[in-house]
Amino acid sequence: MNYQRSSALFAEAESVIPGGVNSPVRAFKAVGGTPIFIEKAQGAYLYDADGNTYIDYINSWGPMILGHAYKPVVDAVVEKAKKGTSFGTPTEIETRIAELAISMVPNIDKIRFVNSGTEACMSAVRLARGFTGKEKIIKFAGCYHGHSDSFLIQAGSGAVTFGTPNSPGVTQGTAKDTLLATYNDIENVKDIINANRNEIACIILEPVAGNMGCIPPKSGFLEDLRALCDANDILLVFDEVMTGFRLAKGGAQERYNIKADIVCFGKVIGGGLPVGAFAARNEIMNYLAPVGPVYQAGTLSGNPLAMAAGLAMLEELNKDSDIYDRLENKTKYLHEGIQKVLIENNITHTINRVGSMISVHFSDIEIVDFQSSATGNNESFKKFFHGMLNEGVYIAPSAFETWFVTEALTYDDLDKTIEAVNTVSKSL
Numbered sequence: 204m205n206y207q208r209s210s211a212l213f214a215e216a217e218s219v220i221p222g223g224v225n226s227p228v229r230a231f232k233a234v235g236g237t238p239i240f241i242e243k244a245q246g247a248y249l250y251d252a253d254g255n256t257y258i259d260y261i262n263s264w265g266p267m268i269l270g271h272a273y274k275p276v277v278d279a280v281v282e283k284a285k286k287g288t289s290f291g292t293p294t295e296i297e298t299r300i301a302e303l304a305i306s307m308v309p310n311i312d313k314i315r316f317v318n319s320g321t322e323a324c325m326s327a328v329r330l331a332r333g334f335t336g337k338e339k340i341i342k343f344a345g346c347y348h349g350h351s352d353s354f355l356i357q358a359g360s361g362a363v364t365f366g367t368p369n370s371p372g373v374t375q376g377t378a379k380d381t382l383l384a385t386y387n388d389i390e391n392v393k394d395i396i397n398a399n400r401n402e403i404a405c406i407i408l409e410p411v412a413g414n415m416g417c418i419p420p421k422s423g424f425l426e427d428l429r430a431l432c433d434a435n436d437i438l439l440v441f442d443e444v445m446t447g448f449r450l451a452k453g454g455a456q457e458r459y460n461i462k463a464d465i466v467c468f469g470k471v472i473g474g475g476l477p478v479g480a481f482a483a484r485n486e487i488m489n490y491l492a493p494v495g496p497v498y499q500a501g502t503l504s505g506n507p508l509a510m511a512a513g514l515a516m517l518e519e520l521n522k523d524s525d526i527y528d529r530l531e532n533k534t535k536y537l538h539e540g541i542q543k544v545l546i547e548n549n550i551t552h553t554i555n556r557v558g559s560m561i562s563v564h565f566s567d568i569e570i571v572d573f574q575s576s577a578t579g580n581n582e583s584f585k586k587f588f589h590g591m592l593n594e595g596v597y598i599a600p601s602a603f604e605t606w607f608v609t610e611a612l613t614y615d616d617l618d619k620t621i622e623a624v625n626t627v628s629k630s631l
């Protein structure tokens with residue numbers, strides 16, 4: 204494929220935007236090469252600046268569960284835009300999307316809308332601290348909760364000690380309040396709680412991890428976390444920015460039948476516009492300003508265009524009783540097809556899948572946490588990524604990302620994808 208125009212656009216972008224991108228993973232640093240500039244998208248396809256077409260498995264990193272430029276969503280945004288794009292006052296549509304979200308998701312009475320998943324998780328943690336009167340939080344290595352300071356933490360020395368900043372600009376003071384645990388390792392969580400008695404406000408996690416590949420919770424892990432939280436007056440925060448409205452109408456809470464205390468949303472809930480949200484039962488949500496003492500605000504929060512896109516998206520998902528089964532069946536088909544050709548071509552691999560989330564790891568061990576995910580062969584992944592791109596299939600440019608299957612993908616698209624994997628495997 205020819206990427207001439209993309210390369211020229213990237214060179215221009217680099218001179219005015221750091222690294223040429225507004226979010227680092229887009230820069231292709233993990234896979235090498237020049238990022239591709241997309242001009243438009245429709246359904247399951249991306250169209251780039253050089254006229255190349257791709258079957259898309261990034262889907263804006265999750266939001267486009269029904270495919271790109273989905274008509275009801277686009278129409279809702281266009282109609283809303285004609286009436287003014289922001290007022291900074293309450294609008295009716297905020298109540299309508301709140302009502303619908305609350306009716307779809309278990310265990311929440313009230314929801315507050317923000318502008319990104321980062322903001323949702325950051326605010327959820329502040330609320331958990333305010334509600335419990337405690338300061339420390341537990342997060343899991345490899346789980347991503349956006350780029351706010353408390354979450355940019357890596358393991359310190361010794362599993363039970365506090366974390367250290369993993370980005371300059373994050374202070375030691377902030378880092379000491381974030382305790383880092385190992386995903387799917389309940390004994391590790393118990394040790395951390397025991398070493399920090401009555402100091403932990405919340406445990407935050409992706410109930411299905413999606414930012415170190417797709418990693419399902421081991422059987423009993425979520426139940427055990429719930430029990431530990433109950434026994435120690437700790438709030439359980441599910442970051443469902445990726446899994447919310449994707450794994451089921453009610454997200455991972457519904458799929459695994461586990462009750463979280465606070466739930467964070469983003470991605471699908473905004474239908475492709477910048478939206479995040481956090482939600483909980485009344486007792487907790489009433490701690491938020493202006494009812495309660497915990498401050499949180501936003502000039503563009505509940506923006507009419509964003510709410511119109513989100514509402515249209517949730518309405519489509521809510522009225523379609525088979526959508527999640529269809530998505531899961533397609534993902535299973537893709538999994539089995541890819542597995543078959545990787546085996547035929549003698550490629551070492553492990554595939555993880557939950558619902559419409561799937562990841563291919565070039566490793567033969569079970570991928571259950573960050574450490575096991577990091578064993579994947581990155582040289583193979585780089586070749587695989589560029590090979591797939593050349594075959595017209597766009598997967599995320601990092602081995603730690605999940606592929607998203609959408610309603611817009613046909614079985615013919617899936618067959619083409621499997622055939623592309625077969626072709627690329629021969630040169631791995």
Ligand SMILES: *Cc1c(COP(=O)(O)O)cnc(C)c1O
Nearest residue numbers: 319320321347348349444445469
């Ligand atoms: C994408 C993501 C976020 C961050 O959301 P942004 O909208 O990028 O700020 C947080 N948590 C999870 C689980 C995510 O996948």
